[in-house]
Amino acid sequence: MDEFLADIASEFSNNDLHEGSSTSSETASDKSIKKNSSKTFSLLVNPKQRGNPLLQHICNVTWEFDDSIIPDYQMGKTTCALFLSLRYHNLNPDYIHDRLKQLHKLYxxxxxxxxxxxxxxxxxxxxxxxxxxLADLTLILAWSPEEAGxxxxxxxxxENKPADNIKEKGESSPYLRVSNKNYLIDYQSLKYLYCS
Structure with a gap:
């Protein structure tokens, strides 16, 4: 009986060793998941943008450098930005063409x-x-690094907000609802509405 208990105890200790090793591998995978999940909550910045003064003005969201992104900034899974100073563009006019070739249609x-x-x-x-x-880009102008940031x-x-803020709101007044739906109202109906 003691041998049986000893066998069970050794099995438990072996299981604990295996579970400990799987736990350490799980923590490693948890770290990679946590690292990837932090990327979804952060503004990703290409290391080429290190030293750009606009980074000092990004205060309300976290940002981090990421070597794996092609654009200058990745604001979401499907949204990216290329940054261009007009002074730099005058010195290197082919720069934006080269960057667009690298970017392809990834976003x-x-x-x-x-x-x-x-x-x-x-x-x-x-x-x-x-x-x-021609390249299907949205052009946004900023007059300072603060505005660009x-x-x-x-x-x-x-990034994940619904479009409710820019959608047309329903009118509360019945008169406005009627006019917004482009109903044709004859003169008698209008006279009845306003004179009663």
Whole structure:
């Protein structure tokens, strides 16, 4: 009987060893899951953007550098941004073309965030607008690093929010509901509504 209990005890101790090893492997996988899940809650920044002054102005969301992303900023699974200073674009006009070739069609919403930092931007912006139309990009202009940072921050904050804020609201007044639904109301009906 003592041998039987000793066998059971040894089985439990062996199971504890195996469970301990699986627990350590689970904690390693938990760490990778936790690392990946933190990426979904953070604004991901390409290390090429290290030193960009707009990063100082992103205060309301967490951000972290990630080597695995192609764009400059990833605000969500399907949303990214390329950052371009007009001063840099004047010095390197092919830069944006090269970045777009790398990006391909990997994201549904692709933003070209342009910092306007030259005195006469009209001609350059006209060319960038043409590029954005042809490459299916959304062009957003910022006049300071602070404004550019707030734009990225806002995209990240509203990443999972519903579109209720921009949808048309239903009217509470019956008169407004009638006019909004484009009903044709004859003169007698209007006279009845307003005179009674």
């Amino acid at each position: 549904l919403l692709r933003v070209l965030l342009v910092q306007v930092d030259i005195p006469d931007p009209h001609h350059v912006l006209k060319n960038l607008t043409r590029i954005c139309i 707030k734009i990225l921050e806002t995209y990240k904050i509203y």
